[in-house]
Amino acid sequence: MNDAAPPSKDPKRRASTARRGVRTADLPPADPIGGVESVKLFERAFAGRKSALLAVSGGADSTALLVLAGEWFQTGGAPKIAVATVDHGLREEARAEADAVEALAGRFGLPFARLDGRTAPRDTRIEETARVSRYGALLAHARSIGADAVATAHTLDDQAETVLMRLSAGSGPMGLAAMRHAVRRDGIELLRPFLVVPKARLVATLKARNLGWAEDPMNVDPRFARARLRSARGALEREGMTAERLGVLAFRMARVNAAIEAAIDQAAALHVARKNGVSVIGASAATLPDEIKLRLLGRVIAEIGGVRVKLERLERLADHIVTKSSGANTLAGARIAWDSEGAIKVSSAPPRRERR
Numbered sequence: 001m002n003d004a005a006p007p008s009k010d011p012k013r014r015a016s017t018a019r020r021g022v023r024t025a026d027l028p029p030a031d032p033i034g035g036v037e038s039v040k041l042f043e044r045a046f047a048g049r050k051s052a053l054l055a056v057s058g059g060a061d062s063t064a065l066l067v068l069a070g071e072w073f074q075t076g077g078a079p080k081i082a083v084a085t086v087d088h089g090l091r092e093e094a095r096a097e098a099d100a101v102e103a104l105a106g107r108f109g110l111p112f113a114r115l116d117g118r119t120a121p122r123d124t125r126i127e128e129t130a131r132v133s134r135y136g137a138l139l140a141h142a143r144s145i146g147a148d149a150v151a152t153a154h155t156l157d158d159q160a161e162t163v164l165m166r167l168s169a170g171s172g173p174m175g176l177a178a179m180r181h182a183v184r185r186d187g188i189e190l191l192r193p194f195l196v197v198p199k200a201r202l203v204a205t206l207k208a209r210n211l212g213w214a215e216d217p218m219n220v221d222p223r224f225a226r227a228r229l230r231s232a233r234g235a236l237e238r239e240g241m242t243a244e245r246l247g248v249l250a251f252r253m254a255r256v257n258a259a260i261e262a263a264i265d266q267a268a269a270l271h272v273a274r275k276n277g278v279s280v281i282g283a284s285a286a287t288l289p290d291e292i293k294l295r296l297l298g299r300v301i302a303e304i305g306g307v308r309v310k311l312e313r314l315e316r317l318a319d320h321i322v323t324k325s326s327g328a329n330t331l332a333g334a335r336i337a338w339d340s341e342g343a344i345k346v347s348s349a350p351p352r353r354e355r356r
């Protein structure tokens with residue numbers, strides 16, 4: 001763990017502290033989160049939850065989550081809380097970092113579990129694979145201990161980075177809405193109580209208590225797009241693209257997205273007929289605004305195929321439908337056939353034949 005003590009005089013130790021501290025070293029001084037403020041954040045996020053599992057990697061943000069939720073728990077006002085760390089088996093230090101999380105959870109009398117999320121180190125999409133295996137392990141553990149929520153420590157800075165990643169991918173309103181405060185996954189609520197909190201304030205919270213945390217070298221590894229974007233944040237901030245403004249953009253896009261979703265609900269009720277696992281978008285849908293038409297098609301395909309279609313693939317398909325008066329295509333596990341009258345029939349695609 002990287003502690004908040006002054007830099008060491010030993011050059012070797014100083015170098016290693018500097019390396020580990022890169023991600024947090026440039027953070028501006030900030031106010032720690034006070035008890036009243038954290039209870040407000042938690043009460044809003046955990047409203048109606050009986051039992052929550054905290055996802056704690058041992059990094060600054062999730063260590064602050066553990067400490068502030070632990071302090072709340074000790075006041076007697078919190079729901080049941082448990083703590084888990086997922087070990088991806090990617091770094092030697094991971095075991096010691098999980099030990100430190102376990103010790104800290106113990107200080108607050110919170111039960112702790114070390115979960116196996118082993119990921120193949122040569123995987124080229126290691127971040128994504130680790131994320132999928134992490135959520136799988138956390139949700140399974142939450143279910144096994146009867147927790148109805150999993151809380152992560154995503155911050156305003158994580159939200160800003162997500163918006164930047166989505167901007168660079170040319171995402172639409174759904175993507176630019178970035179992360180939500182709460183989302184239901186397999187019957188469990190995924191909560192992000194710190195989504196409006198700058199990371200600097202969580203670091204300040206730990207420093208105020210003289211507590212340490214671990215730095216994951218992947219966070220500053222230039223092989224990963226998110227780390228590269230993170231290092232460009234300073235320059236963007238100087239141009240006014242602050243985390244706060246990117247967070248506001250996400251918030252506004254979430255509002256736009258909710259309006260679009262409501263319009264799709266209405267359009268689906270009016271223009272989609274579902275029978276025996278086949279959905280038909282009627283020719284009457286042609287009068288809908290392009291965005292609603294496109295997203296209605298995406299929703300119907302996702303319902304049938306079970307996979308969300310990427311926006312650019314959906315746009316290509318819609319182009320195809322407009323330019324060719326009739327035809328068929330297979331996408332995301334669904335077969336999409338359209339006729340010259342303008343009706344679009346979506347059915348389950350036959351499984352692909354294995355290649356020899």
Ligand SMILES: Nc1ncnc2c1ncn2[C@@H]1O[C@H](COP(=O)(O)OP(=O)(O)OP(=O)(O)O)[C@@H](O)[C@H]1O
Pocket residue numbers: 055056057058059060061062063084085086087088134151152153154158216219
């Ligand atoms: N190995 C892990 N075990 C448990 N929870 C994790 C793990 N990795 C990430 N998380 C959860 O997911 C959130 C977001 O992950 P991310 O990779 O952005 O964070 P981090 O940089 O690893 O660490 P931290 O957020 O603790 O500073 C974390 O705040 C934490 O709540």
